[in-house]
Amino acid sequence: MKSRRREFLKQTAILGSGVFLLSEDHQARAEQNQQKPGTNADRRQNGTLKTIHALRTIHGNFTDRPIPEPALQAVLQACVRAANASNNQSYAIIVVKDRKRMAQICGYSGSCLLVFCADYNRIKTEAELMGYRFDPGNMEFFVTASTNTVLAAQTAVIAAKSMGIDSLLTNGIHRGDMGRLWQLLSLPEKHCFPIIALVLGYPASEPASLKGRLTGTGVIHTDNYHRLTQQETGELIRKYDEPDEHLGLRDDWTAKGYKHYLDWYFKEWAGSADGEESQILRVLKLAGFVEAGKGTARPKA
């Protein structure tokens, strides 16, 4: 990865944000409609949607205030309710409360850190005790477990936010030497891989603005994948330049002499594959999730 990403560790967290807050009037009315699909009142204003639209990322500046244990337990009990393949819950959630260890693990600290790992070791241990062979050692198992893991992680984010607890989802665990994670967290050598870190806490200050999102062309496709026209691409490039859209990671790209935000993004931020093996592929191989490949034939259409 050739990029200046590491210079900006503080800003590399996965961005969450919110876009609007509805009045309590609206909320009360909308809550009456929640779970009643037949009602005609505005469906976009129930408490859950309000919680989702209020999501935002706190970039490390959390206060020292602890999360009450019942609230943390409520987050954990809620997050496992996410759907998961064959109900095998192929993940491990590691709860870390020591701030120094949080920073060592993911580069950030808050009131609590949840490390969401794809993990088959519980299931493997059950199989071994019962005398069965169970080998989750290929990419299909990895993608399945990774999906289960992230479904749970986002459920934790939304559950926490509903109780006024903000969050930071970060792939900081994939930066630096990932071997530290196996040491710091005593991870099993095989068939376990940390996917995402979730820092929970209360913000020391409100973010200056809530990040925007692309919500249409280029992201939402109807019936088929839509290839962008040159005109649509130009419109998207200009959309990132609009201050009110808040799509960019920073606002000083004009001061730096760039014509477009995406000039800054592609020149100074975005990494690019460089032909070298990425650490993630190397570690996935060590964890036993990348089977030896034989064929490279195109799948039949």
Place this chain on the structure above:
Amino acid sequence: MKSRRREFLKQTAILGSGVFLLSEDHQARAEQNQQKPGTNADRRQNGTLKTIHALRTIHGNFTDRPIPEPALQAVLQACVRAANASNNQSYAIIVVKDRKRMAQICGYSGSCLLVFCADYNRIKTEAELMGYRFDPGNMEFFVTASTNTVLAAQTAVIAAKSMGIDSLLTNGIHRGDMGRLWQLLSLPEKHCFPIIALVLGYPASEPASLKGRLTGTGVIHTDNYHRLTQQETGELIRKYDEPDEHLGLRDDWTAKGYKHYLDWYFKEWAGSADGEESQILRVLKLAGFVEAGKGTARPKA
């Protein structure tokens, strides 16, 4: 994958479920506390947590009732609010409303299908028009995009449920010949990969029971990864046998002569890597997400 999975396609969907429904009294009281972290009332009973705990999977038996367009739009507008790395929204969400096509794509149909794909083609197209080189061709880019994609998918699930719309998350897109997805959905050849399919709709009948979850040992770990003792493993094996826990995929394992549910699971259900290249790895290579690996050295601890 050696298993009898394909015999049970109807049951291979990713399982979601709910565990309890709180009274409207509780909900109204709890909603007042939502987003107010300082309050002392029970934090576990707000509307969002209620929505999460009511999640369940509908296994294909959806009614013909359409989802009102404003509700579908609310789901789409909510799901993109999920956090995502560098705010690059490296995903494509393809909305499919034709029931026959839904079944061809994922094996199920409902009122609407959302196919969540990891996708860098929008960003690549922007880079190309601006004259930059941007190559997302390695496993690090894949894991990052896959995570972004699933964070959005689960946000869609929760947003839909808050409006009374049930769901089925399925990896049916990874079964059969995955080449069909490129044909059926006109997917870009490179740097796009369908991660998860979300069928939305209204159930024709209520599920007989809501699936349970493991909520402690083996799933939640404190400070460090906890390796199961033999006693703990035995307790987990027996837990799957408890009818009231609803942890299993089916109840007829005793009738089939098995001592434990997990006997059925490991003998008749769970696949196992067999040394062959999985279709997923093959397709990820074709999509350009698996770089040629050179080193297999252990990461430094």
